[in-house]
Amino acid sequence: MNVSSPQNTPESAALFERARAVTPGGVNSPVRAFAAVGGTPRFIRSARGAYLTDVDGNEYVDLVGSWGPMLLGHAHREVLAAVGEAAAGGTSYGAPTPAEVELAEEIVARTPVEQVRFVSSGTEATMSAIRLARGFTGRDLVVKFAGCYHGHVDSLLASAGSGLATFAVPGTPGVPAASTAATLVLPYNDRSAVEAAFAEHGDQVACLITEAAPGNMGVIAPQPGFNGFLADICARHGALFISDEVMTGFRVTRSGQYGLDGAVEGWRPDLVTFGKVMGGGFPAAAFGGRADVMARLSPEGPVYQAGTLSGNPVAMAAGLATLRLATDDVYATLDKSSARLQEEVSSALTEAGVAHVIGATGNMFGVFFVEDGVTSVPDFAAASRQRVDVFRAFFHAMLEQRVYLPPSAFEAWFLSAAHDDRALDRIVAALPAAARAAGAASDVPAAG
Numbered sequence: 001m002n003v004s005s006p007q008n009t010p011e012s013a014a015l016f017e018r019a020r021a022v023t024p025g026g027v028n029s030p031v032r033a034f035a036a037v038g039g040t041p042r043f044i045r046s047a048r049g050a051y052l053t054d055v056d057g058n059e060y061v062d063l064v065g066s067w068g069p070m071l072l073g074h075a076h077r078e079v080l081a082a083v084g085e086a087a088a089g090g091t092s093y094g095a096p097t098p099a100e101v102e103l104a105e106e107i108v109a110r111t112p113v114e115q116v117r118f119v120s121s122g123t124e125a126t127m128s129a130i131r132l133a134r135g136f137t138g139r140d141l142v143v144k145f146a147g148c149y150h151g152h153v154d155s156l157l158a159s160a161g162s163g164l165a166t167f168a169v170p171g172t173p174g175v176p177a178a179s180t181a182a183t184l185v186l187p188y189n190d191r192s193a194v195e196a197a198f199a200e201h202g203d204q205v206a207c208l209i210t211e212a213a214p215g216n217m218g219v220i221a222p223q224p225g226f227n228g229f230l231a232d233i234c235a236r237h238g239a240l241f242i243s244d245e246v247m248t249g250f251r252v253t254r255s256g257q258y259g260l261d262g263a264v265e266g267w268r269p270d271l272v273t274f275g276k277v278m279g280g281g282f283p284a285a286a287f288g289g290r291a292d293v294m295a296r297l298s299p300e301g302p303v304y305q306a307g308t309l310s311g312n313p314v315a316m317a318a319g320l321a322t323l324r325l326a327t328d329d330v331y332a333t334l335d336k337s338s339a340r341l342q343e344e345v346s347s348a349l350t351e352a353g354v355a356h357v358i359g360a361t362g363n364m365f366g367v368f369f370v371e372d373g374v375t376s377v378p379d380f381a382a383a384s385r386q387r388v389d390v391f392r393a394f395f396h397a398m399l400e401q402r403v404y405l406p407p408s409a410f411e412a413w414f415l416s417a418a419h420d421d422r423a424l425d426r427i428v429a430a431l432p433a434a435a436r437a438a439g440a441a442s443d444v445p446a447a448g
């Protein structure tokens with residue numbers, strides 16, 4: 001198969017060429033470059049509902065949804081109206097606004113946090129939450145899990161050290177060793193690794209941060225009780241438990257992953273980070289939590305944090321409109337669509353003899369193209385053993401049929417409430433050919 005399909009994408013190809021001349025790799029966030037799958041990244045001209053249209057006029061069913069924010073689908077009429085109204089009143093003041101209060105109230109009403117502070121990206125949210133946890137506890141150590149992504153914060157771009165309870169090393173050039181020297185990286189879903197780390201370092205741990213349910217190494221559900229166990233071990237050692245709901249927040253339930261575990265089991269994270277859906281497609285994110293912890297934040301407390309565009313009025317309007325429209329009906333629709341798609345993907349792959357594991361938490365899911373015989377993917381080591389070559393074949397066969405999947409095997413597939421039967425039927429119709437392409441690729445032994 002010709003993965004670049006230049007006959008369908010001359011305008012995208014030309015723009016990619018121009019973009020590469022003026023921007024590293026031609027993109028403003030790496031995964032958009034299609035490096036993991038090869039071929040020409042599609043430059044998007046517009047989007048509506050469940051569909052994207054590229055600059056060549058090809059229309060795709062979108063399963064990326066801007067990597068999570070577009071819960072209601074693209075260009076939702078009421079969200080656009082709220083944005084238009086807000087923008088007409090001026091786009092930024094650098095002073096408090098009513099919309100910030102309303103969005104904060106909506107978030108506090110839906111989630112376990114008592115107070116929130118708005119920022120402009122998920123990266124800023126996790127970076128600030130960690131600073132606050134360190135300021136609150138007077139400790140430095142941060143515990144995280146391999147494969148959990150929390151944005152490009154220096155101390156969190158860390159790879160595991162030589163042993164489980166040893167300190168991390170930088171995960172990328174440009175991060176000083178000193179930035180990761182106070183980070184411990186553990187295998188996800190591994191209680192004994194967490195117990196060992198706390199047994200050795202517990203009195204120095206400021207916080208443990210985890211994706212509420214990982215969606216950045218593919219989707220991996222926490223094993224039953226795992227998040228509650230983390231909350232408990234943090235509390236026993238005087239460390240804060242930070243639940244990163246940037247991806248899961250307001251997506252898997254109206255209160256995020258917390259709605260599936262903490263709310264049911266009766267525990268709360270100390271701090272939570274949010275982003276994506278709560279910004280309605282604009283750069284808005286937040287961190288929040290216990291009032292006594294948040295009270296340590298400037299100007300009430302001594303821990304400094306600020307932002308020129310924090311709480312931007314247009315972003316607040318988009319977020320507020322999105323959350324108000326994210327009703328129980330929306331979540332019920334997403335649950336149903338997701339269940340149908342998971343089933344259809346699995347049966348098409350099974351039919352074509354392609355080994356796979358569906359990872360899911362609530363309506364958020366992804367597909368691991370595993371080696372034959374593998375039946376579960378509990379952590380990053382297992383996720384890393386998947387057949388990316390098989391995914392690549394599947395991805396391009398879907399793209400040929402105008403279904404736009406995340407261009408990486410390690411990402412969640414995002415549905416929206418705008419994915420109606422017509423959109424879902426189009427995806428389902430594309431599956432058999434894509435599964436056959438994956439099957440052909442899986443018959444070739446994995447490289448290396």
Ligand SMILES: Cc1ncc(COP(=O)(O)O)c(C=O)c1O
Binds near residue numbers: 126149151275285
């Ligand atoms: C769980 C999680 N945390 C944090 C981030 C960083 O957010 P942003 O890309 O807005 O900086 C992401 C982004 O994908 C994420 O998925």
